[in-house]
Amino acid sequence: MGSKGINSKIGVLGGGQLGKMLAQAAADWNLDISVLDPTPQAPANCCAKQVHGDFNNYDNVLAFGQQQDIITIEIEHVNLEALKELKRLGKEVYPDPSSLGLIQDKGLQKLFYREHQLPTSEFIIVDNAVHIHQLIEQNIIAFPFVQKLRRAGYDGRGVQIIHEESELDKLFNEPSVIEQKVAIHKEIAVLAARNISGEIMIYDPVEMLFHPTANLLLYQECPCTLNGDQSEQVKNLAHTLIEKMNIVGLLAVELFLDKKGNILINEVAPRPHNSGHHTIEACPTSQFQQHLRCILDFPLGPALTNVHSILLNLLGEPGYQGEAIYEGIEECLALDGVYIHLYGKKETKPMRKMGHITIVGKDPVYVKKIATSVSEKIKVIAHL
């Protein structure tokens, strides 16, 4: 593949926390890593060279990519045309632009699952709000349903549940996927990795608990409470997906276990993922090092689970905006098994992801107790 191994120049589109943690992993092997991000002093700036530019801008991505040997992503909403051109110019681009194009569009994603007979909730693709109204009148869409924008959704933005007629004025007037609302029993995520040679490694599934309104991950536990069969089923789905989608790198798969016991694919992200942050402390190979192994075509590292873990997102406290102040850090560090990651975002906003905390231990009961204690102590605020 023309890879220069550890001497490759690696360019990452996006320099947020995922880019930062990828750069931290790259530092162990002294990799030459750069990120493209428009934010002054983006989080990844601490451990990677930052080029200021917009990863959605064709010219910015092209110019950035031409300086690299390998181009990868930490966010999927990037300029696809520039990536295609970079590939044409002989650069290595992971994931492949065609796979990324499929995933960038939640409509195409759902059609892919249907085409490959992979389990996912029932859905219909719509053009705009008028189209949705028509389908409701024709009894093709029934309440409650979920509307997801086909493009540019991220961290729960662009996703909403419409429970009844009175909420229809909230509809996004854009191309969307309308999904039957699943009666969710559990929300699960699983992380798969695949290198250029096709070697695949699947991490153990994790269970996620979301914020009831902000649709942001609050809490995640690994191993999860799925039974052995369910866990195998989830891992097999991840294996099938990463192969059929032809992903080189990581693929995070979010799934539902519904109340009838069905496992349904919700959506995927072809990059390091929030649901895999526990791998830094709880697994022999972190998702970040694994992603590097994938794109450098190195042998993959073991993905087993060493220890019980709970991952908490550290979100900006509601009611505060401004320069971030972290409360409770010292108290949390006094507890065994607590690993704090602060992303270095200058400004906090309500519910903004400012960091995460992983709590590990041999005893799940201890881990849960400490996690509860940590979530009570730690806060991100700002001067009012």
Next chain:
Amino acid sequence: MGSKGINSKIGVLGGGQLGKMLAQAAADWNLDISVLDPTPQAPANCCAKQVHGDFNNYDNVLAFGQQQDIITIEIEHVNLEALKELKRLGKEVYPDPSSLGLIQDKGLQKLFYREHQLPTSEFIIVDNAVHIHQLIEQNIIAFPFVQKLRRAGYDGRGVQIIHEESELDKLFNEPSVIEQKVAIHKEIAVLAARNISGEIMIYDPVEMLFHPTANLLLYQECPCTLNGDQSEQVKNLAHTLIEKMNIVGLLAVELFLDKKGNILINEVAPRPHNSGHHTIEACPTSQFQQHLRCILDFPLGPALTNVHSILLNLLGEPGYQGEAIYEGIEECLALDGVYIHLYGKKETKPMRKMGHITIVGKDPVYVKKIATSVSEKIKVIAHL
């Protein structure tokens, strides 16, 4: 202590591999960390802001330190007068300049052990080669003996064994410590940590195997083969030393177990240390995060040993000098439990420390087998 906690500006004298790994640990908490180092693109440059300057130069250290809240070190041979002045100016300096002054001088170190009745080999302090010759004539010094320069020794430089009269022309003609050569059974290192509030944590001792001629660490194992009593004795000595030397930060203690079963202090270093690199993967708290906890006066993290480990130094292959080429990386990464750290030194030289590899596992036999395999596969060479 006027500490600003995680908002402190931390300045490190030295930007080699120890500074680099300290900066990597600092990135988890988004600490503001800078290093002072004269090398263009010093290893720490990847994850810390580098100020170019000489850590032995009064003006350079003073100017650098004035921009910081907390000043610490990754090498003990730094300008002490500047550190004293920075302390006088209200900066936090760890370790304290008085403790550092004691340790910089191996003569004072030995006198300190004698004064505090701490076990160490017999020694005599000499001014120069003539002085040594006189003491030999007076039968005060007997062959074989060890000559150590009082100042500026590092990684075995400035240390030599004089076996017999014919070797006397090798004598350093400088102020030195002459030590009785110990009949070494085992070489041991132990790492202690102490925060500003006085909390102390001691890691488990490790056993070291040195290169027979270059006096560089080749191989280190943890836990080591000391019996429980010996291990306790070593840990107690480390506890006593870090307290009596009034160190804030890490103190690495190197010791001998002699053939009669005596434990003798060899020397100490008040900073992160080669013998503690396994703590990154094998302990809940790496020595680098622990050092940060110390100087920020955070509660210390647990220092217990999670897993068996062997640490190999990756040394420049004899016979090669020039831009470093790493051979065998991929083959080693195919083995479970292998963690490679490359320091990013552009140029390799015979026996130069270019990186280290930690091999971890539950089974000591497996770990030893993999370590042997790794040491055969991996090499740092250069184009001839």
